[in-house]
Amino acid sequence: MNKINSYEELQKSYMEYSKNLKIRQATHEDELAVENKRCQRYITVCGGTGCKSSDSDKIIECLNEEIAKAGLSEEVTVAITGCFGFCEKGPILKVDPDNVFYVHVSPDDADDIVTEHLLKGKIVDRLLYEEPTLKEKVKRQDEMSFYKKQQRIALRNCGLINPEDINEFIAAKGYLALGKVLTEMTPDDVIKLIIDSGLRGRGGGGFSTGKKWSFAKSYSADQKYIICNADEGDPGAFMDRSILEGDPNSVLEAMAIAGYAIGASKGVIYIRAEYPLAVNRLMIAINQARNLGVLGENILGSGFSFDIDIKYGAGAFVCGEETALIHSVEGCRGEPTNKPPFPAESGLWNKPTCVNNVETLANIPAIINKGAEWYSSIGTSTSKGTKVFALAGKINNVGLVEVPMGTSLRDIIFDIGGGIKDGRKFKAVQTGGPSGGCIPASNLDIPIDYESLTSIGSMMGSGGMIVMDEDNCMVDIAKFYLEFTVEESCGKCTPCRVGNKRLLEILTKITNGQGTEQDLENLKELAQTIKDTSLCGLGQTAPNPILSTMNYFWDEYVAHVKEKKCPAGVCKKLLSFDITDKCIGCTKCSRCCPVSCISGKVKEKHIIDQDKCIKCGACFSGCPIDAVVKI
Known part of the structure; x- marks a missing residue:
């Protein structure tokens, strides 16, 4: 080479x-x-x-x-x-x-x-x-319907080039944006172009990428840093991993462009250690880029130098927050700190630092090559460009989709996603991962952009999108996400450390059939308090799944508390199984029961001993004629 x-x-x-x-x-x-x-x-x-x-x-x-x-x-x-x-x-x-x-x-x-x-x-x-x-x-x-309404910008090279061959990346206009920046543009020109494009951070809050770069540039220091946040921790999210596996050089090129814009010569990619393939391809890409002269000293003979190192994350969800991430890179416990000062002023090793996530960076070379006007023409008035979503759950077409901002949830779920599995009825979609909210069918036509999702109690987040059908219990879903955030809390602030545990205790009590109407009031009040008083984004958004499900699916909470029933038949402590007169005595239910609580003779109706039943549902799933019912 x-x-x-x-x-x-x-x-x-x-x-x-x-x-x-x-x-x-x-x-x-x-x-x-x-x-x-x-x-x-x-x-x-x-x-x-x-x-x-x-x-x-x-x-x-x-x-x-x-x-x-x-x-x-x-x-x-x-x-x-x-x-x-x-x-x-x-x-x-x-x-x-x-x-x-x-x-x-x-x-x-x-x-x-x-x-x-x-x-x-x-x-x-x-x-x-x-x-x-x-x-x-x-x-x-x-x-294919899955691709027809997509517009791939961040994913433009995934599925097209060999990610382990830098020459193929160059064939797809790779590093041309960096060359253009170094030879034809000043740092201020670059920042203005990114601001004019309207690109906002794709990792959570949606802050202007160009403005973040501008802040970092404004501070003087002997050293500055660009950090790529590849610590993708949302359950069901794999956008960043796929970009790094399929097009790692686009992120390296973007980091070098960002380094030139703010005056940084060093970059760090903070990536989950659970992503071995992405790590391997990043290493290949970095070595090839150094050998080719597009990373390292005096890039393309311009006098600008920039190099990148990899830092492994420890799998902590809270390290997706930029100050916690920086502490982890420094070898400290991954805990957030109060802002200001923001990382742009005092970040890694107390130096000006700019943190952008993988998807945000993957857009940068395309914007440089095609211009701010091109990019800003895509999307809505306040949310420009496209967004990648990891579409999963009760959906026919599971996968990564990239659509223009403003595309409706209905278009994504029913056109691109192919509708709900097995012809079941759509119930809700969770956007934004554990930090987001559950959106009901009444909001399916809402355009996907930062402000619209926030207005209905959810958020864009990194782009997880979990589709649920009529068999999902929304109280149980809220409990699932809260279990995750309780486990992932760093414990630094009391509202998150203690408050979320209390929320989980109340939810557990409700799903066990022991909840009261007072518990519902306490749940809502405590959730709002935690949202208002937590230190970082993890605690501030942890109650979103609870608040959104209580808002849109209040009847399910009431049924759990007043009727001691789970309408979806999910919460085991509120569930019983019975064998109807349809039973033909095939004995299959008794043979698959793990605790031998079903009795009956061949060709006679069987009976479940409710005192012994552990409510595992094996009999329900195993009955060939649907004689077992949930009650």
């Missing part, structure tokens, strides 16, 4: 490397016909954590073996790529320039893909995606 010494050399490298990538990006308007079976083809196989755990590496190995047998080694290239986002359908591979998208691929499918698709020009129909509502097979990625 030869070092690139100037912006001009970088531009020449881009022109050289981009040729093959442009063939892979061919759309159905100008693609090579699939029947032209001897043309140059590129097979990209998802190399994200989910697909790797399902043998995507083995798929690549088997494909290469079959390609060699067929004598196509000179005409077909197989490589890993980042997460395509459609995690529910992995492992995924794509054949370009045919633009054919295969799902649920296994190593055993390699033979058919080579013999049928590559040699005979016939698409392997059984590996195509089937729309859940239309029951139709779809060949092309851009024709």
